[in-house]
Amino acid sequence: MSKINPDFSTELKKYGAINFNACYNCGNCTAVCSLSDEDNSFPRSMIRFSVLGLESEIQSSVIPWLCYYCGECSETCPKQANPGELMMSLRRWLTTKYDWTGLSGLLYKFIQLSIIAFILTAVGVIVFSVYENFKLENIMHYGHLFEMLAIGAVFSLILIPNIIRMWWFIILKPKVKVPIVYYFKGIWDLIVHMFTQKRTLGCDDNQFRWFEHFILVGGYLALLFTTIVLDWFGTENLFIIVLGYVESGIIFIVTFDFVLSRMKKKKEISKFSQPSDWFFVIWLFLLGFTAFVVRVFIDTNLLENNIWIYLFHLIILVQWALIIVPFGKWTHFLYRSFAMYFEKLQKDIKISP
Amino acid sequence: MEKTIDYIKKKRTVSEEVKEKRKEFARIKKLILKTLETEPKTIPQIAKETQLPSDVVTFNLMTLRKYGEVIAGDIDDMDEYFFYKLK
Amino acid sequence: MRNKIGVYICHCGSNIADYVDVEKLKEIVAKEEGVVLAKTTMFACADSTQKEIVQDIQEKNLDAIVIASCSPKLHLFTFRNIAIRAGLNPYNYIQVNIREQCSWAHSDTPKQATEKAISLVLAGIERAKHSKALTTLKISSVNTVAVVGAGVAGMRAAIELADMGTQVFLIEREYFVGGRSSQWNKLFTTDETGQEIVAKLYKKIITYNNITLFTGAEIVSKSGSVGDFDIKVKINPRYIKPGCKLDWAKFEKAVEVCPVEFDDPFNFGLTKQKAIYKNYPSEFPEIPAIDYDKCNKCGECVKVYEDIDLNQKPETININTGAVLLTTGFDPYEPEKGEFAFDEIDNVITLQKFKRLIELNEKELIYRNRKIRNIAYIYCVGSRQLDGENKYCSRYCCTSAIHTAILVKNKYSDINNFHFNRGIRTYGKQEVLYTESSEIGDIFLQSFEDSPPVVEKQGKDTIVKINDILTCGKELEVVADLVVLVTGMVPRKINTIADVLKVPIGRDKFFNEIHPKLRPVETVIDGVLIAGSCQAPLNITESVKSALSAASKANSLISKGEIELEPTLAKIDETICEWCDKCSEICPYDAIIKTKHGGKIIAVVNETSCKGCGMCLPVCPVNAIQLIGYTDVEIESMIEALI
Amino acid sequence: MPEQKSGYDVLVIGGGIAGEEAALNLANIGYKVILVEKDISIGGKMIHLSKVFPTLDCAACITTPKVSETARHPNISIFTNSEVKDIEKNSEKNFTATLVEKPRYVTEDCTGCQICEEKCPVVVNDQYQWDLVGRKAVYIPFSIANPRIAVIDIENCILCGLCEKVCPANAIDFTQEEKQTEIKIKSIIIATGYDLFDPELMPRYGFGKYKNVVTSMQMERQLVPTRPYNAVLRPKDGKMPDNIAYVLCTGSRDETIGNPICSQVCCMYSVKQAQLLMGALPMADVTIYYIHVRAFGKGFCEFYQQSKGMGVEFIKGKVGTIKENENGNLVVRYEDIEEGKVKEAEHDLVVLSVGILANTDFTTMFKNIKIGQDNFNYVKQTDELTNPAKTTIEGVFVAGTASGPMDIPDSILSAGAASAETASYLRRTNNEK
Amino acid sequence: MTENKGSKILVFSTEKISDPAIDLAGLLKMHYPPTVYTINIPCSSAVKSRWIMHAFNKGFDGVFIAADGTDCAFDESCTDNTAKVISRTHELMKEKGIEPARLKMAAICSVCAEPFVKQMKSFAEYLSKS
Known part of the structure; x- marks a missing residue:
């Protein structure tokens, strides 16, 4: 027995959902979705839960993560209820x-808070630089240190607890009994999905979108590795330097295309943009672009006299690491892979008696 | 008696497409009628023998039936396809 | 018996002549007794041939002609006109179809086609021999229509008829006009209110000299037939002096002093009513009324309102009318006790009552001292019943409920609407309302056919539960402050007019038309028409359409002063008939009447009602009935000629 | 100066069931009516239907008597193959318009013998059988056409002159030219009917590409005794289908194709066709994919229940996509709403229950006045509740589906209303007694 | 009298419904036995047993009622009433020793040309065998 909560629609609209109440439950969206199957038929099921405000049903579901937003459903929706955007x-x-911190909810719903957070972090970096008397070497040193620390902290304090919460919502709370071995069996899928997003390929005819996304993820992870482990800004190794250029180049070129398509609004996926979507693509673009420029300045020995460029990069980096990665759209990357993983667990149980 | 066709011939020209359509129909008609000379056949059988797409056979065969050149006979054992024969 | 028959055989170019040996045909028929002329012709329908035939008829003094050519469906009227032009009765013209039913059908066997053609033409000649000169029957009619029921449909029909020049008697059972529509607020699609529409129509009606309105009036008997009905109308007194003006203050006082109080039917019991009343201030006619059945004649009101006259008596008047148009409307379905907790839980009400409630609550929606926030609408109450008698869909309720829900949401703050439906049927342009209500957040839940939603009390709360189709059958529940039963339309409970006029009733108990497509507003009783929701559930636009349709049908029927009837009629031989009731029983038009004739009881055909179908012919045990044009001699001599 | 025709009271534009009904009503009252039909015969779309719901009487049996009554009514002049343009309102009750009579190239001497048709060597798609079969360049539109006079499709004619040679009535006349006449009328009824949705606009249903995906109109023709095939067959390969699917709301209630409203008839005609199919193909399974079954009119709900009793399967869920198999069978993908699962099902014939769209021809007919359109492109009714036939122009009325989707009984009633409003308008403005 | 010419069939058709169908059969150049003769009447339920018996007496081999069925423009009781006439006539035929199967009825709609032709062919075939 579930109680209906009509107020949930209003709440959800703050997250960018548009006109999904118009749905008359024809099921067209589910039928045209190439990722939807008998076990997981969507998106209508989710529209229905959203209209009725059945929050716990949505919370315990992996379905929202199974969608890669090809936009077919929204394009063909007879009521223009935008299932994709929902x-x-x-x-x-x-x-x-x-x-668990509740911060991401605030940042999603209130753009003012996001802007304040961005300003605060920027101010923090500048204050720190003032404190360090704008000494490039020190700042770069702490910058590099920050990268490592931030990753560690964000992961251990925010992301891992969040994934545990996700596990609790999806597996523990609905009392799905999963034998331990299944967790191990599924790991490979987790990794594959995390790094390839191969399901997108089933999504639409546009293989290019998957490819773009794939090299973006690859480029991003590799740049992360190159800057943190291989110390790109500090190294003299030509191979690493070139590698870094390629990686950061990939990031800003691909994200530039993303920004462009969001502005053109031609494709269904880029028709509606929430602030968080803009933040994500723009910051990623800036991240790649400033890293690229910083390294160019290093190679041309201009950085000493143009420390502002590194500071700018650092501000972007800090904002990225402290706001977007833990509380913004970046987490999708992680949750989606885990959702896939949990879905596999659910399926495995269904298959084995 | 004078024929009015001569009057309109002076005013109109017939498009190539229309001429082509007429030839095409004549060709298909000949093919279909020829295959039916031996024995009654179903549409898939006619299509196979004439090398025409089956929907083209259906359309033209039914047109021939409409104008009385072909008639429908019995249905096959599977109750799927009718046999058509010359009238 | 005709014996100067002319026969024409048409070649129809080559259509007939190619298969039928027309010359041989001509030779054979020329020898036939009674045939004085036999000709072949290239095209019988050609102008020159037509002239020739006219000439022949006049010169040879022909008393019947037979043309053997194409199907009579094509040229019967062409050739009948030839006869008329030549001064021959058109029914002395016989057409024999030797094209569609001979030369073409038997083009594979020309010899036999010729033989068949000979037989057919001979049969035609036989028929011509026995053919009678018929004249179309004309009965006089008064250009008057009695419209029964002054709801929107009735008023609209009255105006239209009056505009077309017909005298109208508009007869309303209630003391006020407007019917159901005046109970409704804003209407889809124009957003006018029901009361505005009623006012608009009433104000128009009183400008017509040729509309007479009776309120508190009912038809109590009818005699006569189409064109000339005599109806008796009983009019209950209003107890208000005729011609007086409404004095609102005095009227209010009279209401105050009136000791008779009962649940107001207009507001479905939401308020109380006195014996002297108006349902709403701007109701028409302006003057109030005192309910004849409810008033105890205590005289209190007379003391404060001198325009009251309790000495008025009911009167009966006679009206002579050409046709009767019924626009008597519907009743809302009244749920049974316990149907979705109706009458058991106190916040369960019908849609119609809910609509009144909205109108009576200006600022806040309050029912039984409780502020309403969550409203559950349960659809198809009394319609599409699985077990009950009403199998039909009431057509207007989905739209009406959704329209009301939107209205409620716009009028009051903080309203949640939950629609427990069985598949929304907002057909046509009404679909936009469904879209609108969804978009503003109304929630639609659909129940399975065999498991309707359940309304029950849980503690203080009223809960509505459903297994929702749209959520894969999941059980869902809503705590409702108010449960609105979306009740459909049923025929009028008090429906005396049906008995008086003997209007046919359909399977759904609504009045039945002859044919929904051919004759959608006529009944088998000639001159009695139906329109609006007495015929089937309809919304206002649809009712008005059918009312206007009926108006034009009625007008074209009676406005010419006479009604022409086809001469193909049944005739009963009074010498043979021994009244057995079989023919009158089978007649769908009630055209056979039991009559005393020359000392014995016989059946007589009412020529104004008979349609000439012949259904009565075969049932007569003594073969007393003949259908003109299809008499035994005609048919049997044709049979003999054919063989 | 074009020729003039006057003395008419009403111009009825459109000779479908609504136009006929309106014309007959007015003619019976005594008004002179000019009825103009774009097509080469009158009867509109109804005359082509099989049986009609919910009474299952045959459409032709109802239409043809009305058609012939209209055709021979002394107060009605019919112009087929003709159009109206440049309607001008000059003053109260004074309209002029141009009547354009297209050449038929066949005179009224035609006896309808069809010898020309037999001989004509050209075959093109037969529009009256919705392209399922061919017709000749000279042809009688259909067997029960009125007038039953041949016509030459000059665009597809190869000018061989054979028809003229063989015509026994000498009715072929290639010298005919388009004729324009100015007509004077006092009032106008627009009864231009509706258009059907073209499912090629929904590529995911594959209409046009997959030959076994047909429209409901094509199925309607297959169910009529004057049908294009000898039985109900698949257009792709002539197989007798035994598993037929109906896709409801094709082109209705769909904002993506610009028609957000319900077409009001598709549910019922599909239910009806399903019943007829069960009669024609007793072994066949029929499945109807629906969103809501709109069985709202008199006797409709009972009819719907009856079809369930006969074994027609109803599945709640709009079909998302249709794909073709090698054997010509079609796989429909839909969400079974009751189960909440996406499913695929194979059918050997799919019928798209196409919706009704406004026929917007009326918008271009007027010259010095503009006629209002509603949000869905139909003729705007300015007083829908009490004067349903009234339009934005005084003296111009609307009948039938020109004002919105409706079924046959509703169209007939609407035409009745239009005739009543026209009659009273004429009388009012005439100041007749 | 009827030797080698096929069985003679009298058809009672109705003016509005079944007669147009019989016309249509000719229009479409569909062939049925030329020994089929049609007399039309307003409604199929108007056929008198007497006429049918007269036809048999005069030498017709079969009588066919092309009934209005549910399309009847007069009344929906048409189908029932026509059926009753048939069954009464069947009784009379039995009395006279005429095989009841020689009187047949089927609903023929106004465009039912093909069903009509089929009916005629099979009826004629049946009659020629019996």
Whole structure:
């Protein structure tokens, strides 16, 4: 027995959902979705739960993460109820539900708070630089240190607890009994999905979108590795330097295309943009671009006299690491892979008696 | 008696497409009628023998039936396809 | 018996002549007794041939002609006109179809086609021999229509008829006009209120000299037939002096002093009513009324309102009318006790009552001292019943409920609407309302056919539960402050007019038309028409359409002063008939009447009602009935000629 | 100066069931009516239907008597193959318009013998059988056409002159030209009917590409005794289908194709066709995919229940996509709403229950006045509740589906209303007694 | 009298419904036995047993009622009433020793040309065998 909560619609609209109440439950969206199957039929099921406000049903579901937003459903929806954007909004909403700090919810819903957070972090970096008397070497040293610390902290304090919460919502709370071995069996899928997002390929005819996304993820992870472990800004190794250029180049070129398509609004996926979507692509673009420029300045020995460029990069980096990665859209990357993983667990149980 | 066709011939020209359509129909008609000379056949059988797409056979065969050149006979054992024969 | 028959055989170019040996045909028929002329012709329908035939008829003094050519469906009227032009009765013209039913059908066997053609033409000649000169029957009619029921449909029909020049008697059972529509607020699609529409129509009606309105009036008997009905109308007194003006203050006082109080039917019991009343201030006619059945004649009101006259008596008047148009409307379905907790839980009400409630609550929606926030609408109450008698869909309720829900949401703050439906049927442009209500957040839940939603009390709360189709059958529940039963339309409970006029009733108990497509507003009783929701559930636009349709049908029927009837009629031989009731029983038009004739009881055909179908012919045990044009001699001589 | 025709009271534009009904009503009252039909015969779409719901009487049996009554009514002049343009309102009750009579190239001497048709060597798609079969360039539109006079499709004619040679009535006349006449009328009824949705606009249903995906109109023709095939067959390969699917709301209630409203008839005609199919193909399974079954009119709900009793399967869920198999069978993908699961099902014939769209021809007919359109492109009714036939122009009325989707009984009633409003308008403005 | 010419069939058709169908059969150049003769009447339920018996007496081999069925423009009781006439006539035929199967009825709609032709062919075939 579930109680209906009509107020949930209003809540969800703050996460970017548009007009999904118009749904008359024809099921067209589910039928045209190439990722939807008998076990997980969506997006209509999620629209229905959202209209009725059955929060716990949504919270315990992995379905929002199974959607890669090809936009076919929204394009063909007879009521123009934007099922694709609803799924996107549900992912945002779920992100905030998984987040134990509650910060991401605030940042999603109130753009003012996001802007304040961005300003605060920027001010923090500048204050720190003032404190360090704008000495490039020190700042770069702490910058590098920050990268490592931030990753560690964000992961251990925010992301891992959040994933545990997600696990609790999806597996523990609904009392799905999963034998331990299944967790190990599924790991490979987790990794594959995390790094390849191969399901997108089933999504639409546009293989290019998957490819773009794939090299972006690859480039991003590799740049992370190159800057943190291989100390790109500090190294003299030509191979690493070139590698870093390629990686950061990939990031800003691909994200530039993303920004462009969001502005053109031609494709269904880029028709609606929530602030968090803009932040994500723009910061990623800036991240790649400033890293690229910083290294160019290093190679041309201009950085000493143009420390501002590194500071700018650092501000972006700090904002990225402290705001977007733990509380923003970046987490999708993680949650989606885990959702896939949990879905596999659910399926495995169904198959074995 | 004078024929009015001569009057309109002076005013109109017939498009190539229309001429082509007429030839095409004549060709298909000949093919279909020829295959039916031996024995009654179903549409898939006619299509196979004439090398025409089956929907083209259906359309033209039914047109021939409409104008009385072909008639429908019995249905096959599977109750799927009718046999058509010359009238 | 005709014996100067002319026969024309048409070649129809080559259509007939190619298969039928027309020359041989001509030779054979020329020898036939009674045939004085036999010709072949290239095209019988050609102008020159037509002239020739006219000439022949006049010169040879022909008393019947037979043309053997194409189907009579094509040229019967062409050739009948030839006869008329030549001064021959058109029914002395016989067409024999030797094209569609001979030369074409038997083009594979020309010899036999010729033989068949000979037989057919001979049969035609036989028929011509026995053919009678018929004249179309004309009965006079008064250009008057009695419209029964002054709801929107009735008023609209009255105006239209009056505009077309017909005298109208508009007869309303209630003391006020407007019917159900005046109970409704804003209407889809124009957003006018029901009361505005009623006012608009009433104000128009009183400008017409040729509309007479009776309120508190009912038809109590009818005699006569189409064109000339005599109806008796009983009019209950209003107890208000005729011609007086409404004095609102005095009227209010009279209401105050009136000791008779009962649940107001207009507001479905939401308020109380006195014996002297108006349902709403701007109701028409302006003057109030005192309910004849309820008033105890205590005289209190007379003391404060001198325009009251309790000495008025009911009167009966006679009206002569050409046609009767019924626009008597519907009743809302009244749920049974316990149907979705109706009458058991106190916050369960019908849609119609809910609509009144909205109108009576200006600022806040309050029912039984409780502020309403969550409203559950349960659809198809009394319609599409699985077990009950009403199998039909009431058509207007989905739209009406959704329209009301939107209205409620816009009028009051903080309203949640939950629609427990069985598949929304907002057909046509009404779909936009469904979209609108969804978009503003109304929630639609659909129940399975065999498991309707359940309304029950849980502690203080009223809960509505459903297994929702749209959520894969999941059980869902809503705590409702108010449960609105979306009740459909049923025929009028008090429906005396049906008995008086003997209007046919359909399977759904609504009045039945002859044919929904051919004759959608006519009944089998000639001159009695139906329109609006007395015929089937309809919304206002649809009712008005059918009312206007009926108006034009009625007008074209009676406005010419006479009604022409086809001469193909049944005739009963009074010498043979021994009244057995079989023919009158089978007649769908009630055209056979039991009559005393020359000392014995016989059946007589009412020529104004008979349609000439012939259904009565075969049932007569003594073969007393003949259908003109299809008499035994005609048919049997044709049979003999054919063989 | 074009020729003039006057003395008419009403111009009825459109000779479908609504136009006929309106014309007959007015003619019976005594008004002179000019009825103009774009097509080469009158009867509109109804005359082509099989049986009609919910009474299952045959459409032709109802239409043809009305058609012939209209055709021979002394107060009605019919112009087929003709159009109206440049309607001008000059003053109260004074309209002029141009009547354009297209050449038929066949005179009224035609006896309908079809010898020309037999001989004509050209075959093109037969529009009256919705392209399922061919017709000749000279042809009688359909067997029960009125007038039953041949017509030459000059665009597809190869000018061989054979028809003229063989015509026994000498009715072929290639010298005919388009004729324009100015007509004077006092009032106008627009009864231009509706258009059907073109499912090629929904590529995911594969209409046009997959030959076994047909429209409901094509199925309607297959169910009529004057049908294009000898039985109900698949257009792709002539197989007798035994598993037929109906896709409801094709082109209705769908904002993506610009028609957000319900077409009001598709549910019922599909239910009806399903019943007829069960009669024509007793072994066949029929499945109807629906969103809501709109069985709202008199006797409709009972009819719907009856079809369930006969074994027609109803599945709640709009079909998302249709794909073709090698054997010509079609796989429909849909969400079974009751179960909440996406499913695929194979059918050997799919019928798209196409919706009704406004026929917007009326918008271009007027010259010095503009006629209002509603949000869905139909003729705007300015006083829908009490004067349903009234339009934005005084003296111009609307009948039938020109004002919105409706079924046959509703169209007939609407035409009745239009005729009543026209009659009273004429009388009012005439100041007749 | 009827030797080698096929069985003679009298058809009672109705003006509005079944007669147009019989016309249509000719229009479509569909062939049925030329020994089929049609007399039309307003409604199929108007056929008198007497006429049918007269036809048999005069030498017709079969009588066919092309009934209005549910399309009847007069009344929906048409189908029932026609059926009753048939069954009464069947009784009379039995009395006279005429095989009841020689009187047949089927609903023929106004465009039912093909069903009509089929009916005629099979009826004629049946009659020629019996």
